[in-house]
Amino acid sequence: MKRKSVLAGLSAILLASAAFQASASAAGQEKAATVADQVHFSLNGSSVSPAVPPVNVDGSLYLPVRAFGQVLKKYVDWDAATQSVLLTDKPELIGKYELKAPDLAPGIKMSVGSSLTHLPGDPDNVFYSTADRGPNGEVVVDxxxxxxxxxxxxxxxxxKIQVDKGExxxxETIPLKVKGVDPVSKTANITGLPNVASRDEKPYDKEAKTLLSYDPYGLDIEGIAYNAKDDTFWISEEYGPSIVQVKRDGTILQRIVPQGMKALLDSPEVPLVETIPAAYLTRRQNRGMEAVGITSDGKWMFAAMQSPLRNPDKKTDNSRALRILKFDLSTLKPVAEYAYITEDASQFKDLVQADIVISDLVAxxxxxxxxxxxDKNAGDKAQLKRIYLTDLSRATNIxxxxxxxxxxGKTLEQFSVAELTQQGIRSPQKRTVLDAVEFGFPFEKIEGISLVNGNILSFVNDNDFGVAGDTGAGNGTLLWQFKLPYTIK
Known part of the structure; x- marks a missing residue:
């Protein structure tokens, strides 16, 4: 990314501050510091106010780097592993679009937005998306x-969707299907029902009285990526957790699953490839393989878990370590795994660590x-809706x-962040490129992101068909677009 000249000035200020502190320490002297709360700041002629006032030290003004970044309208991140301050220019909101499709049934909204991807060669305003397994909810009975x-x-x-004139x-709708017959739908089309009774939720009808059949081909689909090398989609899903390869017409070709899943799932119509580590079988229900992305050369595929594995048990739900796998698409085998560290919930108000999740990725x-x-909050309660540029180059392959x-001694999920550092495990570096809370995005589930031409960033929310969660019946589907003041390559 390009850095603007003002950052050089900021770096000089930081270096000067560090040099001052070092020289003062060396001399064993204490300098008099005075809060300079009457100092006024302006940016391009407009008045701005830092989050904290500057300090006057012997005639020189000093301002914390985060406050200085806020004045200059820049995101400020701190990478402890490299002792680096990361500053990034904020994007410009350039488009808002709303889904205005008819309801699927009374009280059930049309849904897209669990994912978002743009295919090379398509118009810039055309994308592909998914919903999840279909309308579902929870009812308490006895x-x-x-x-x-x-x-x-x-x-x-x-x-296949298009954004145009605010809409x-x-x-095109492409139903997912098997080459033969799905045992539940009695057609080629699959369902969104769970796979096996031994590890999935019991599926009931809408009255929560009649137990429905399990479907070995059922998918709770989330992320989507496209491989131009063979003209297929790859879709991540939560039941396995797994990743399925799909032809452009929706036919499922194969499914990458955790080791040991073949013994649980009778799936003659869809070959199972057991290359995901067996530990992934401990996934928390409804918190599976949430995101998938493929590099433009078709060589590498990345997949991320929404939440920590319950490895060895549910006590790890509040772990900050979420797993990201890197696959060699020529062999369908993982070649690396990274410990992505989510934000610390304690820095926010009334936020539970388990409610901070990964929702999508772009490779x-x-x-x-x-x-x-x-986070899992919406509207005024939302505190964390960020898209990070994440650098894996110096992260530890675990x-x-x-x-x-x-x-x-411990699984990844049992280590604290401090213990991971003690183990020599370096997490991927994170740099903020978009904070949707600052722009007032109203809904909870930003679940699809896409990057076009390296500088047009789009995101879309999943409305859960308007039947589940605090995103509720009044929730719609919005896709917002932003222009970045730099190019990501």
Missing amino acids: GETRRTFPLVSYTPSIY IKIL VNENTLLIDER LGKYDDAKAT
């Missing part, structure tokens, strides 16, 4: 919380990802090293 599927006929699908238009290149990290507590 003290038992039951997962309901009020529209069992819904087929998880890929949607999200659905150009910019072999070592660079855009990561969508968010593939196969911290999956079993018996072998290493």
Whole structure:
């Protein structure tokens, strides 16, 4: 990314401050510091106010770097591993688009937005997206919380969409299907129902009274990526967790699953490729493989978990370490795994660590990802809706090293951030490129992100069909676009 000349000036100020502090310490002298709260600041002729006032030390003004970045309208991040201050110019909001599709059924909204990707060669305003497994909710019956599927006929699908004149238009619907017959739908089309009784939720009808059938081909789809090398989509999903390869017509070709899943799942119509580490079988329900991205050369695929694995148990739900896998697409085998560290919930108000998640990613290149990290709040309660430029180049490859507590004392999820550092595990570096809270985005689930031409960043929310969560019945689907004042390559 390009750095503007003002950053050089800021660096000089920081260096001068450091030099002053060092020389003062060396001389064993204490300099008199006075809060200079009457100093006025302006940026391009407009008055601005720093978050904290500057300090006057013997006639020189000093301002904390985060406050200085705020005055200059820049994001400021701190990377402890490299002792680096990272400053990034803020983007410009250039477009707002809303889905105005008819409801699927009474009380059930049309839904896209679990993912977003742009195909090379398509117009800049055309994307592909998914919803998830279909409308579903939770109903308490006799003290038992039951997962309901009020529209069992819904087929998880890929949607080709266009944004134009303030509207999200659905150009094409591509239902996911097997080559033969799905045992539940009795057609080629799959369902969004869970796979196996031994590890998935029990699916009920909309009244929460009748138990529905499990579907070995059912998918709770989330992320989507495109491989131009063979003209196929790859879709991440939560049940496995797994990643499925799909033809442009929606036919499922194969499914990458955790080791040991073949023994649990009878899937003759879809070959299972057991290359995901077995530890991923401990995924928390509804917090599976949330994001997937493929590099433009078709060599590498990245997939991220929404939340920590329950490895070895649910006590790790508040871990800050989320796993990202890197696959060699020529072999479908992972070649690296990284410990992505989410933001510390304690720096926010009334935010639980387990409610900070990864929702999508874009694979910019072999070592660079855009990561969508968010909380589970909406509207005025939202505090964390950020897209980070994430550098993997110096991150530690932990593939196969911290999956079993018996072998290493603790699993990855059991380590605190300080303990990870003590183990020599370096997490990917994060730089803020967009903070949606600052722009007042109203909805909770920003779940699809896309980068076009290196400088047009789009995101879209998932409205959960308007039937679940605090995103509720009044929730719509919005796609917002931003222009970055630099190019990401």
